Amino acid sequence: MSDLTRSDIDRILGLASSIKHNHGAGRLALAAKGKFVAFVFFSPSTRTEMSFKRALGALGGEGLNFSDVNPSPGQRRPVEPIRDLARVIDGYADLVVLRHPSASSAAEYAEHSSAPVVSAGTGVGHDAEHPTQALTDLFTIQSRLGRLDGLCALLLGELDQRSARSLALGLSQYDSPHLILCHPGEHGLGRDDVRLIESRGGRIDVLKDYRDALPRVDIVYHAGIDPNVEYDNSFSLTAPDVTLMRPNALILHPLPRRRKEIAFDVDNDRRAIYFEQSANGVPVRMAVLTEMLAPNE
Numbered sequence: 001m002s003d004l005t006r007s008d009i010d011r012i013l014g015l016a017s018s019i020k021h022n023h024g025a026g027r028l029a030l031a032a033k034g035k036f037v038a039f040v041f042f043s044p045s046t047r048t049e050m051s052f053k054r055a056l057g058a059l060g061g062e063g064l065n066f067s068d069v070n071p072s073p074g075q076r077r078p079v080e081p082i083r084d085l086a087r088v089i090d091g092y093a094d095l096v097v098l099r100h101p102s103a104s105s106a107a108e109y110a111e112h113s114s115a116p117v118v119s120a121g122t123g124v125g126h127d128a129e130h131p132t133q134a135l136t137d138l139f140t141i142q143s144r145l146g147r148l149d150g151l152c153a154l155l156l157g158e159l160d161q162r163s164a165r166s167l168a169l170g171l172s173q174y175d176s177p178h179l180i181l182c183h184p185g186e187h188g189l190g191r192d193d194v195r196l197i198e199s200r201g202g203r204i205d206v207l208k209d210y211r212d213a214l215p216r217v218d219i220v221y222h223a224g225i226d227p228n229v230e231y232d233n234s235f236s237l238t239a240p241d242v243t244l245m246r247p248n249a250l251i252l253h254p255l256p257r258r259r260k261e262i263a264f265d266v267d268n269d270r271r272a273i274y275f276e277q278s279a280n281g282v283p284v285r286m287a288v289l290t291e292m293l294a295p296n297e
Contacts, residue, residue: 001131001166006173013139015287020280031294032061038093040066040085040109041120042100047255048120048133051281052097055289058282064092083112090114095292103127116292121162126190133254134166136284140277141219144250149175154213157223157235157261158187163254164223165193172197179203180217182210184225184235209234214244220251227258236260242269252277 037056041049056063066089086109089096096117100106103123110117121130142148153171155164159181168189171177179202181188189197194204207213214220225235237251245251253262253274266272 001129001134001169004131004170004173009135009138009170009173012135012284012287012291013142015290016135016139016280016283017143019286019290020283030060031290032056032059035061035094035293036064036092037061037095037097037289037293038064038066038089038115039120040089040096040098042105043121045099045120047278047281048099048130051278052120052132052285052289054282055285058286059289059293061289061293064089082109085109086111086113095289098122103129118288118292123162125160126165126193128160128162128165130162130166130254132281132285132288133163134170135288136277136281137163137167137221137252137254138170139284140252140273140280141250143280144273145218145248150177151219152178152180152217153219153221154180154182154210154217155189155221155223156182156210156237157184157225159183159189159223160187161223164221165189167221168193168197172200172202175201177202178205180210180213181206182208182213182235184229210237211241211244214241215246218246218249220245220249222251222253222261224254224256224258224261236263237266238263239265239269242266242271245271247271 039049039052053063082105090113093115096113096115097120098106098109098117099120100122101124106119106122119129119131123129138148151171155168159165168179179197181204197204220237222237249271251266251272251274255274255278
């Protein structure tokens with residue numbers, strides 16, 4: 001996400017809107033026809049992988065699948081240097097969609113790949129990024145609120161992970177964002193990210209109780225919490241909490257929802273749009289693929 005300018009984001013979101021509302025017109029029709037995209041995933045994915053594949057199919061392209069997530073029990077697979085893997089896949093693919101838990105390994109792959117590489121989520125912690133998730137989040141917000149400038153967003157949960165970090169950086173490309181952070185322990189945004197966001201004119205506040213922010217925010221973005229760590233209910237969004245929110249505020253979550261992050265009875269509130277958010281991954285990733293595979297059409 002750090003590589004994208006505001007004009008880059010606006011262009012992709014505009015194309016995604018055209019795709020969503022006028023699916024078959026002009027450059028959008030079969031932009032990937034005759035092209036092969038390799039899906040190279042070193043960690044599990046549901047929404048990102050499926051929406052990328054749905055997007056590619058809608059554009060007329062074909063996918064090549066590589067997964068190194070769960071080898072069969074007892075299987076002994078030789079460890080292939082990632083630079084070799086990149087050069088091998090170069091012989092098959094016009095574009096690579098890459099997910100890797102290591103940001104440095106993802107960078108090494110891109111360095112040795114002749115085919116362009118699109119991130120499907122890389123890294124963990126403060127170096128993690130998920131640019132197409134952030135683009136999906138921004139598209140969903142803009143579609144509902146009609147703007148990305150001057151937003152007040154509550155970022156809730158473990159914020160030192162790829163989706164929350166990428167959204168925060170994306171919002172910082174727009175005018176005067178106000179980010180209110182509520183997170184357990186040391187799981188906040190990194191200091192470098194805070195400095196960058198503030199240097200772009202953003203305001204950041206940190207709260208212990210997210211409920212204090214609910215009456216004044218445009219967006220509640222629950223980033224999730226580690227299901228293996230026991231927290232109290234300080235990070236669980238409930239139906240009574242939602243009554244404190246503005247009528248036109250939005251509730252987003254990158255999913256999957258774990259444990260009590262957002263109560264199931266919140267799902268029927270019209271402000272809860274995380275399933276719409278997930279579905280929007282298709283037009284956004286169609287736009288990204290179009291930009292990469294047919295930029296001049």
